[in-house]
Amino acid sequence: MSERVCVGAIAGAFGVHGEVRLKSFCAEPKDIATYGPLWNETGGQSFSVRLTRPVTGGLGARLTGVQTREDAEALKGVTLWADRSALPSLPDDEFYHADLIGLEVVDTGGVVMGRVRAIYDHGAGDILEITGPRAMMLPFTRAFVPTVDLAKGRIVADPPQDQEE
Structure with missing residues (x-):
């Protein structure tokens, strides 16, 4: 941070x-x-x-x-x-975008997908841009991002089936 x-x-x-x-x-x-x-x-x-x-x-x-x-x-x-x-403190399930950018992203099996490059909000909710071995745009919802661990510097993601290789 x-x-x-x-x-x-x-x-x-x-x-x-x-x-x-x-x-x-x-x-x-x-x-x-x-x-x-x-x-x-x-x-x-x-x-x-x-x-x-x-x-x-x-x-x-x-x-x-x-x-x-x-x-x-x-x-x-x-x-x-x-x-x-x-800045005000945030509830446990909210994050400043600045804290998410650069975090490592792994899938639920622990395989590295990449890193958060940017976060976009076009009105329907935040979207994570992930660059690296499995580059993708991922909705930032609990269903697709079940874990954000700022202390370990990583995000656990469960991408939709059509996003997987």
Whole structure:
């Protein structure tokens, strides 16, 4: 587990006075402003966030150190990371995507299938992208993923029959 989790990104400038358009990756989008200072991906720059209003495709916000439209435009595409300690604890059967990416995936017989490369949610539930010896897209449901063991760094999967080799 990393010490920071990506919670959003700066989508560009909004207005002429240094306001930015934020894309929040939080379950409740406005929570992005409650996790204390947010960091860029390298941890070299931090921002305090004050939400200003909902905007098309995201949230309007003021960030510390961003005074002009040019300052805001220069940050377009920057991802925002919160300290893990600032995030709420999750129930036993829920996981942060950041904790799943990179985990080894084995089938119910212990044969290595690959690693979690990415997680997608197109509205019908999370899908794990597994790369490696048995690359596949796997629904992230209890039926297909009966065990997630973060301590051992692995997932036990029971893929649908048409996904197996």
